Amino acid sequence: MKAILVALKYTTDYDFDISIKELKELCRACQIEVTHIVTQAADPNKTTYVGIGKIKEIRHLIEDEDMVIFNEELTPLQLRNISDLLGIEVKDRTDLILRIFESRARTKEAKLQVEVARLKYELPRLAGAHEEMYSQQGGSGFRGSGEQQIEIERRHIRRHMAQVYKELREVTKERQTQRKRRENMKVVALVGYTNAGKSTLLNLFTQKKVYSEDMLFATLETSTRQAVLKNNRTILMSDTVGFISQLPHHLIEAFKSTLEEVKEADLILHVVDASSPYANKQIEVTNMVLKELGVETPMLYVYNKCDLEQAEFIVPRDPYVFISAKNNLHIDKLEDEIIKIIYKDEERITLYIPYEEGDLYKKLIRETTLIKEEFQDECIAITIEAPTYYANKYSRYRKV
Ligand SMILES: Nc1nc2c(ncn2[C@@H]2O[C@H](COP(=O)(O)OP(=O)(O)OP(=O)(O)O)[C@@H](O)[C@H]2O)c(=O)[nH]1
Numbered sequence: 001m002k003a004i005l006v007a008l009k010y011t012t013d014y015d016f017d018i019s020i021k022e023l024k025e026l027c028r029a030c031q032i033e034v035t036h037i038v039t040q041a042a043d044p045n046k047t048t049y050v051g052i053g054k055i056k057e058i059r060h061l062i063e064d065e066d067m068v069i070f071n072e073e074l075t076p077l078q079l080r081n082i083s084d085l086l087g088i089e090v091k092d093r094t095d096l097i098l099r100i101f102e103s104r105a106r107t108k109e110a111k112l113q114v115e116v117a118r119l120k121y122e123l124p125r126l127a128g129a130h131e132e133m134y135s136q137q138g139g140s141g142f143r144g145s146g147e148q149q150i151e152i153e154r155r156h157i158r159r160h161m162a163q164v165y166k167e168l169r170e171v172t173k174e175r176q177t178q179r180k181r182r183e184n185m186k187v188v189a190l191v192g193y194t195n196a197g198k199s200t201l202l203n204l205f206t207q208k209k210v211y212s213e214d215m216l217f218a219t220l221e222t223s224t225r226q227a228v229l230k231n232n233r234t235i236l237m238s239d240t241v242g243f244i245s246q247l248p249h250h251l252i253e254a255f256k257s258t259l260e261e262v263k264e265a266d267l268i269l270h271v272v273d274a275s276s277p278y279a280n281k282q283i284e285v286t287n288m289v290l291k292e293l294g295v296e297t298p299m300l301y302v303y304n305k306c307d308l309e310q311a312e313f314i315v316p317r318d319p320y321v322f323i324s325a326k327n328n329l330h331i332d333k334l335e336d337e338i339i340k341i342i343y344k345d346e347e348r349i350t351l352y353i354p355y356e357e358g359d360l361y362k363k364l365i366r367e368t369t370l371i372k373e374e375f376q377d378e379c380i381a382i383t384i385e386a387p388t389y390y391a392n393k394y395s396r397y398r399k400v
């Protein structure tokens with residue numbers, strides 16, 4: 001499929017460049033070939049987004065393209081007017097992002113979340129499409145029945161939406177109960193701009209395959225895996241959907257429940273593509289979305305792709321590490337930092353476990369960090385780093 005892209009340049013040049021580059025990436029992810037990029041330095045026009053002169057210019061450009069794609073979410077009015085004027089399919093940035101999410105969603109929850117976002121986007125745009133259709137068919141005479149038809153469709157969508165919401169609530173509840181069974185394990189969430197390298201890092205830690213690709217939004221679901229750190233502690237690591245500037249609001253809403261896990265994590269690894277010329281901006285966008293979600297979890301900045309040259313001057317934000325997930329560089333240092341942060345509230349205790357209580361010994365080894373063990377006559381003396389409440393819970397083992 002081929003498309004002409006249309007963008008307004010009314011913010012600073014810098015943001016404009018990022019956003020055009022991303023729109024092209026979004027097209028690539030949708031297998032759409034870009035033939036022209038039409039820009040205009042102006043504020044958005046209420047009725048046609050770009051000026052009417054630009055619309056004419058676009059109309060002249062159209063040859064064998066299938067659609068014209070606008071760089072921002074168009075209002076229902078703009079969408080209808082532009083479609084009328086151009087006589088070709090008109091899409092916007094939100095529609096592209098929704099499409100990508102639709103094609104990538106795998107779990108039931110992600111599918112339902114995207115469906116909610118899609119329905120919310122479509123509902124107010126329904127009228128536009130139909131009015132156009134009916135006016136083409138027979139002019140004003142059909143108007144009455146056309147409006148009736150729209151009302152029927154609207155009601156249908158609303159009913160469907162209520163059904164999807166209900167299903168979504170059930171699925172979310174199910175996942176939340178599963179999450180409660182995570183024992184004593186610490187949870188580390190990978191968060192960051194799309195294509196930063198989150199899935200690559202998760203793979204490295206868990207040695208299991210999570211889909212990773214040089215493409216926007218390769219990951220849509222929060223996939224959680226166990227990883228064993230070098231202090232032998234098992235943690236849970238979750239991968240999340242990548243962020244992007246101008247992420248449609250409906251999508252943030254829809255994905256809120258998935259991102260709830262980020263809120264409850266013990267640590268966020270904010271993965272940054274340090275080779276991107278837009279690294280600083282991408283950090284800001286990600287932090288803004290997190291703020292909107294009310295996330296206050298401790299954060300460690302992970303500047304990834306340090307094997308490549310830095311395209312932008314980066315003043316690292318504390319605390320931070322520079323790594324390369326793909327080339328396994330400085331992962332040791334990253335692990336040290338993770339351990340330092342997530343186990344900071346633990347204390348060192350020595351317990352004397354009688355040989356008969358081998359199961360307790362195994363449990364403690366699994367749940368805590370073993371510092372030293374000594375096989376004595378009647379018991380094993382273990383020095384461990386464990387949550388502070390362990391001292392109380394196992395007080396009877398603190399003396400021989
Ligand atoms: N050069 C280099 N490339 C890397 C590094 N880490 C990841 N990549 C590449 O960056 C691309 C994106 O990696 P992913 O792990 O899929 O990124 P992501 O953050 O999960 O992306 P989304 O799922 O879209 O949010 C892939 O082509 C990786 O091979 C690195 O350290 N160096």
Ligand SMILES: [Mg+2]
Pocket residue numbers: 198199200211212217218219239
């Ligand atoms: Mg990913």
